[in-house]
Amino acid sequence: MKVNLFINNEDVTTEHYDEVKDPGRLSEVVGYIARGDANHIDAAVQSGHRAFQSWSQTSLEERMSILLKSAEEIERNAFFIASVTAKENGILLGRTVDEVKLGLMDMRNMIEMAPSAFQKRIIEDEGGWVSIVKRPMGVIACIVPWNAPIILTLQKITPILLAGNPIVVKPSPTASMGVVTLLRTMAKFFPPGVINVVPGGGDVGSALTSHPLVRKISFTGGGNTAVTIMKSAAETLKGVHFELGGNDPAIVLDDADLNEVAPKIVEGAFRRTGQFCFAIKRVYVPYSMYEEFYEKVCELSDSYKIGYQLNEETTMGPINNQLQYQRISELIDRLEESGANLVKLGKVLEPENWDNGYYLQPVVVRDVDPNAEIVICEQFGPVLPLIPYHTEEEVIQMANNSEFGLGSSIWSSDFDRALSVANQIEAGMTFINGHGQTLLGSKYIPFGGIKQSGIGREKSIEVFDEFIEYHGINFHKKNNVC
Ligand code: NAD
Numbered sequence: 001m002k003v004n005l006f007i008n009n010e011d012v013t014t015e016h017y018d019e020v021k022d023p024g025r026l027s028e029v030v031g032y033i034a035r036g037d038a039n040h041i042d043a044a045v046q047s048g049h050r051a052f053q054s055w056s057q058t059s060l061e062e063r064m065s066i067l068l069k070s071a072e073e074i075e076r077n078a079f080f081i082a083s084v085t086a087k088e089n090g091i092l093l094g095r096t097v098d099e100v101k102l103g104l105m106d107m108r109n110m111i112e113m114a115p116s117a118f119q120k121r122i123i124e125d126e127g128g129w130v131s132i133v134k135r136p137m138g139v140i141a142c143i144v145p146w147n148a149p150i151i152l153t154l155q156k157i158t159p160i161l162l163a164g165n166p167i168v169v170k171p172s173p174t175a176s177m178g179v180v181t182l183l184r185t186m187a188k189f190f191p192p193g194v195i196n197v198v199p200g201g202g203d204v205g206s207a208l209t210s211h212p213l214v215r216k217i218s219f220t221g222g223g224n225t226a227v228t229i230m231k232s233a234a235e236t237l238k239g240v241h242f243e244l245g246g247n248d249p250a251i252v253l254d255d256a257d258l259n260e261v262a263p264k265i266v267e268g269a270f271r272r273t274g275q276f277c278f279a280i281k282r283v284y285v286p287y288s289m290y291e292e293f294y295e296k297v298c299e300l301s302d303s304y305k306i307g308y309q310l311n312e313e314t315t316m317g318p319i320n321n322q323l324q325y326q327r328i329s330e331l332i333d334r335l336e337e338s339g340a341n342l343v344k345l346g347k348v349l350e351p352e353n354w355d356n357g358y359y360l361q362p363v364v365v366r367d368v369d370p371n372a373e374i375v376i377c378e379q380f381g382p383v384l385p386l387i388p389y390h391t392e393e394e395v396i397q398m399a400n401n402s403e404f405g406l407g408s409s410i411w412s413s414d415f416d417r418a419l420s421v422a423n424q425i426e427a428g429m430t431f432i433n434g435h436g437q438t439l440l441g442s443k444y445i446p447f448g449g450i451k452q453s454g455i456g457r458e459k460s461i462e463v464f465d466e467f468i469e470y471h472g473i474n475f476h477k478k479n480n481v482c
Contacts, residue, residue, distance in 0.1 A: 001031030001084070003177045005040055005199065006184055008047040009192040012040065020177060023090035024308040024318045024357040030087045033176045036198035038207035041168070044196035048139035048166035049213045051193030056136045056164040060118050063162055064111050070186035071107050074100065074154075077185050081150060085178030089146050090318040090358070091272055092309050096150070102442075103154035106459055109443045110158045117464035118163075129475040134468040136164030138215035141208045143229070145221045146175035146320050147275045147380075152220050152243075153179050155447070159463045160218065161194070168214070169197040170205050172221075174321045205229075212236050216467065219243070220277075223452050241456040241466050243448055245378040246406025247281045249399040250435060251421060252293065253392070253412035254286040261411045261433070262296040266384075268409070268435030270304065270362050273316050274382040275324075277453075278407035280435050282375050283386050284395045290388045294366050297386065298343060301362045307349030308357070314349060318357040319381060325358035328381035332363055335374060335383075341366045370398045378404065392421065400426045406449035409435040426450060428457070 004011040017032040036044075055063075074081065078100040086096040121132045140160045144152050149171060157167055171179035176199035187195040198204055202225070209217050209232040219229055220243040233240050250265050252258075269280040285293045309317035319325040335342055344361040348354060360382055368375055368385040375385050389395040399408065408427040412418040415432070422430040428449040431437070437445055446457035456466050 001177065003031060003180045003199075004034045005036050005044075006180055006187065006195070006197045007040065007044045008196065009187055009190070011184075012043075014040065018173065020088050020174075022087055022357075023174075023320055024310070024359075025353070026356050026358075030084075031177055033173075033180075033199050036200040036204050038204075040198050040200075041204060041207040041211060044168045044198050045139050045208070045211045045213050047193040048168055048196055051166045051191055052136070052138050055166055055191060055194050058164065060114060060162070063164065064114055066189045067107065067111050067158065067161060070189045071104050071111075073185050073189070074182065075104060077181075078104075081178055081182050081185065084181050085150055085175065086309050088177050089149065089175040090309050090320050091148070091275075092314060092317050094312070095272065099148055099151045103151040106151065106155045106442065107158045110155075110162065110459065110463070113461045114159075114162045114464070117461050127477055127480040129477065131473045133471045133473075134163070134464070135471045137467060137469055138165060139213055140165045140167050140467060141211070141214045141217045141219075142167050142169045143205050143208070143217070143219045143221065144169065144171050144179065146172035147272065147277070149175040149179050150182055153182060155458050156218055156220065157195075159458075160467045161190075163464060163467045165215075165467055166194045167196065168208060169195075170208050171197065171199050173199070173201050206232060209233055209238075210235060214238060216241060218466075242454045243277070243456075243458060244406075244452060244454045245380070245404060246277050246279075246449060246453050247376070247378050247402050247404040248278055248407040248409070248427075248435070249402075249425075250280040250283045250409045250411065251395050251399055252283065252285045252289070253410065253414075253417060253421065254288055255413045255417070256289075256411045257413055258289060258293055258296055262293060263300055264434060265411070266297055266300040269384045270301065270316060270382050273319060273360070274384075275320060275380055278429070278436070279380075280384070280409065281379060283384065284389050284398060285386055287388045287390060290386070294364070294386060297384070298345060298364055301364055301384075302345040302347075304346035304362050305349050306346045306359055306361060308353065311349060316346060316362060316382065318359050320358070322358065324380065325360070328360060328379060328383065331374065331377070331379060331381075332360075332383060335363075335365060340368070340372075340374075370401070376402070396421060396424050400424075402426075403452045404449065405451040406453035407431065407435065409433075428453065
C-alpha cells in the first residue's frame with residue numbers, strides 16, 4: 001500500500017516515501033507513506049485559504065449535511081480504515097473498529113449540537129440594535145498523535161469544519177496511513193481545499209504551525225511538543241488549542257467493593273497497552289485494603305494475553321514505536337535497579353515473535369513512594385504503580401500533587417462521599433466508579449485537561465467556541481454613543 005499526500009482534493013506524490021513497519025511484526029512492511037515538506041505545507045495552507053472564501057459562506061445546514069454524508073461513507077469503509085490503522089499503530093483490531101464507531105458517534109453528537117451552538121444573538125433597545133455572530137477563523141492546523149488517531153482526528157476536525165473553517169492535518173509519522181485514508185474518504189463530499197493532509201515529522205509540523213495563513217493550531221500530543229508549538233505560534237500571534245498528556249489518579253475509598261472495582265481499574269490502566277491520555281496512571285489504595293487489592297490487580301493483570309494486534313486472542317498488543325518502547329523499558333529497568341517491588345505478568349501468546357515486535361508485559365509496582373518517578377511521570381505504557389494511603393485528606397493532596405490534570409476517578413460504594421472527593425480533585429474530568437465517559441458523558445462533558453494537560457476542550461457544545469471569532473454589529477438608531 002502506498003499512501004500519498006492529499007491537497008486540494010487531489011493525491012499528491014512526492015520524492016520521499018517512508019517505509020511503515022508493523023509494530024507487532026517488525027519484519028513486515030505495512031506500506032509506504034509520503035513524507036511532505038515545507039512546500040507541500042504551503043500548497044495545502046494556500047488551498048485551504050482559497051477554499052475559505054466559499055466554505056465560510058456555506059450555510060450551517062449545508063455543512064451539517066456534508067458532514068453527515070461523510071460519516072455514512074466512513075461507516076461503509078470502517079473496517080478498511082480500522083485494519084490499516086491497527087496494522088500500523090499496533091492497537092488491537094477489534095478496539096480500532098470500535099474506535100471508528102466511537103469517532104462517528106462523537107461526530108454525529110457534535111453535528112446534532114451545532115444549531116444551538118451557532119445561534120446568532122440579536123438584542124435591541126430604543127437607541128440601538130446589536131447582533132453577535134460566530135464566524136469561522138480561517139485555516140486551522142490540526143496535529144494528531146498515533147495512539148488513537150481515528151477518534152482523535154474525528155473529534156478534532158468535526159467542530160472546526162462545522163464552524164466553516166478549512167483544515168490542514170498533520171498526522172503522526174507512526175499512524176499516518178489510516179488518517180490519510182479516513183480524510184480521503186470524507187473529502188469527496190467537501191469542496192476542494194477544505195480538507196488537506198500532509199504527513200511528515202516534526203519539521204512538517206513546524207512548517208505548518210509557523211505558516212502565516214494558519215489562524216489557529218489544534219494539537220493533540222505531548223507537553224514538550226506543545227511548548228515548541230506555542231513558541232512557534234507566538235511569532236504570528238496564533239491561538240492554540242492543546243489536548244496533552246495526563247497522569248490520571250484513581251482513588252479507591254475504603255468502602256469500595258474491590259471485586260467490582262479492581263477489574264475496571266485494571267482495564268482503565270492497561271487498555272491500549274496503557275497508551276491513552278486518560279489511562280489510569282497511578283492508583284491510591286487505603287492501607288486497610290492494600291494487600292487484598294494488590295492480589296486482585298495482579299491476578300487480573302496476569303490474565304492478559306500479550307500478542308499480535310490482529311490475533312483475535314490477544315488482549316494486550318505491542319507498543320507503537322521504538323522510541324516509546326525504549327522509554328518505557330528504561331523506566332522499568334530503573335525501577336528494578338532501585339529495588340522496587342514489581343511483578344511482570346500476563347501470558348505471552350507467541351514467544352517466537354516476542355523480539356519481532358515492541359512487546360512488553362504488564363507490570364504492577366507495589367508500595368510505591370508517592371514521589372517516585374513512576375508516580376510523577378506519564379508512563380504511557382503498561383506499568384501501574386499502587387500507592388498506599390491513610391486518610392482522605394492525604395490522598396486528595398497526593399492526587400493533586402501533579403503538573404497534569406486530565407482525568408481522574410473515585411471508587412466508592414457511597415455516591416455522596418465520592419462526589420465530595422471528586423469536587424476536590426484538580427482535573428478537567430473526574431469519573432466515579434469507572435474511568436472514562438459513559439454515553440451521556442461522551443456527549444456532554446467538555447473533554448480535556450487543566451494545568452499542563454491542555455488548553456481548551458474538545459467535544460460537547462463548549463468546543464464550538466474554540467474555533468470561531470465573534471463578530472458584533474451595532475446599529476445606531478439615534479445619537480447615543482457611549
Ligand atoms: P508527540 O507530541 O510526540 O507528537 C504529536 C504530534 O506532533 C505528531 O504528529 C508529531 O509528528 C507532531 N510534532 C512533533 N514535533 C512537532 C513540532 N515541532 N511542531 C509541530 N508538530 C510536531 O506525541 P505522541 O508521542 O505522538 O503522542 C503521545 C502524547 O500525546 C502523550 O503525552 C499523550 O498523553 C498525548 N495525548 C493526549 C490526548 C488528549 O486528548 N489529551 C490524547 C491522546 C494523546
